[in-house]
Amino acid sequence: MHPGKDEPLEPALRDIESIQSLDTARLALRWALERMRTLEKRAEELSTEAKRSEDARAKTSAELEAAQELLTRRVNESLERERYYSKIEEYLSLKLEGGLDPAVLAERAARIDERETQLQQREISAERALKAAQVRRDEELSAAMADLAASAETRLREARGDYDSRVAALERSLAERQIALHEKEAQLSSLERALEERRARLSEFHAAQRATLEREASSINQTAQDQSEFLERRIQQALAAKTKALEVSWRTDQQMLMAELAEWRAKAREHLPALLDAQGKAADAEETLRRLQEENQALLQSKSALTEELSRWRRQAQSDLPTCGKDPRTRADA
Structure with a gap:
């Protein structure tokens, strides 16, 4: 420069x-x-x-x-x-x-x-x-x-x-x-x-909300578990009582059923629509019960083993009930 x-x-x-x-x-x-x-x-x-x-x-x-x-x-x-x-x-x-x-x-x-x-x-x-x-x-x-x-x-x-x-x-x-x-x-x-x-307030609020949700989830899980156990006990008791009643009824009424077979057949013909309606209601009740079980299963995935066990008991009960209902008539027909 x-x-x-x-x-x-x-x-x-x-x-x-x-x-x-x-x-x-x-x-x-x-x-x-x-x-x-x-x-x-x-x-x-x-x-x-x-x-x-x-x-x-x-x-x-x-x-x-x-x-x-x-x-x-x-x-x-x-x-x-x-x-x-x-x-x-x-x-x-x-x-x-x-x-x-x-x-x-x-x-x-x-x-x-x-x-x-x-x-x-x-x-x-x-x-x-x-x-x-x-x-x-x-x-x-x-x-x-x-x-x-x-x-x-x-x-x-x-x-x-x-x-x-x-x-x-x-x-x-x-x-x-x-x-x-x-x-x-x-x-x-x-x-x-x-x-x-x-951020600290939001963290505290989030922690409090999370603790509340965890407590509510735990309470819901416990309630669902209690309800499942209660339903399982009721079903087991009902199945046991029904099985015992059927056995007693089978023993006590076998003679009377054999004697009244003709009358039962006549009555069966008369009450066939009511029986079909009762079977439909029973099927609806079974469907409602199955839906409740599916909702409980979706809510409590951790309780899937208990739900499967409950379903197995229900299927066994369903398979036993028709057998007990048909057995007297089948024998009477024979």
């Missing part, structure tokens, strides 16, 4: 009010620091160049004075040689012409002295003009160096002021954003605490 040129700033960093993130603020602050270092480096370079120019001016002035002295010395030597040669030439010309006129020689000498005086005056005027020009050049160079130093100092002061204002604005913006960030962090922490408390 050229020291006299500034690195272009991105449009997003030119307007401090438009900075919306900490990264952008850091980038703008970094750019301002680099800009400040560049200006300081440029000021140092200008100071070095000014010092170098001053040294060159002093060296040039010394060389110019030496050249002027050499030129003056050579001009004087040339004038001396010219006067000498002119005198010799004049002397030779006069001698060749055949005579030397003292008046002419004096006049020529006076003219030569006058010319020397004019030349000396011209030399003095030239030296004065040269010194005046040198003084003017030195003054102009000093004024230019002073203007350059003042311009560099002004630019450096302006750059420092701009840098300070930008840094202050960036620091204020950064402080405001940090405050906003802390506030958001506090809000987030409060929200997290509220969520944690709500």
Whole structure:
């Protein structure tokens, strides 16, 4: 990067009010620091160049004075040689012409002295003009160096002021954003605490509901088990009582059944529809009982063994009941 040129700033960093993130603020602050270092480096370079120019001016002035002295010395030597040669030439010309006129020689000498005086005056005027020009050049160079130093100092002061204002604005913006960030962090922490408390309450509620449901399920299971055991005992008692009653009835009524066989047949013909209706009701009752058993089985899967055992007893009872009912008639028919 050229020291006299500034690195272009991105449009997003030119307007401090438009900075919306900490990264952008850091980038703008970094750019301002680099800009400040560049200006300081440029000021140092200008100071070095000014010092170098001053040294060159002093060296040039010394060389110019030496050249002027050499030129003056050579001009004087040339004038001396010219006067000498002119005198010799004049002397030779006069001698060749055949005579030397003292008046002419004096006049020529006076003219030569006058010319020397004019030349000396011209030399003095030239030296004065040269010194005046040198003084003017030195003054102009000093004024230019002073203007350059003042311009560099002004630019450096302006750059420092701009840098300070930008840094202050960036620091204020950064402080405001940090405050906003802390506030958001506090809000987030409060929200997290509220969520944690709500999660704890929900966990407690879930645990309480789960315990309640487990107690209710245990109570339902126990009730279903008690009902199943009660039904099983009732069925077993009913089967045992019915079997015993049938056996007693079979023994006590066998004689009377044999005697009243014809009457039973007549009555059977008369009561056949009622018997079929009773069988239908019995089938409906069996279906209702089977459905209740299936519901109990779906609710209490863990009690499947007991349900199967209960079904086995029921099937055995069903198979025994028709046998007991048909046996007297079958024997009577035989």
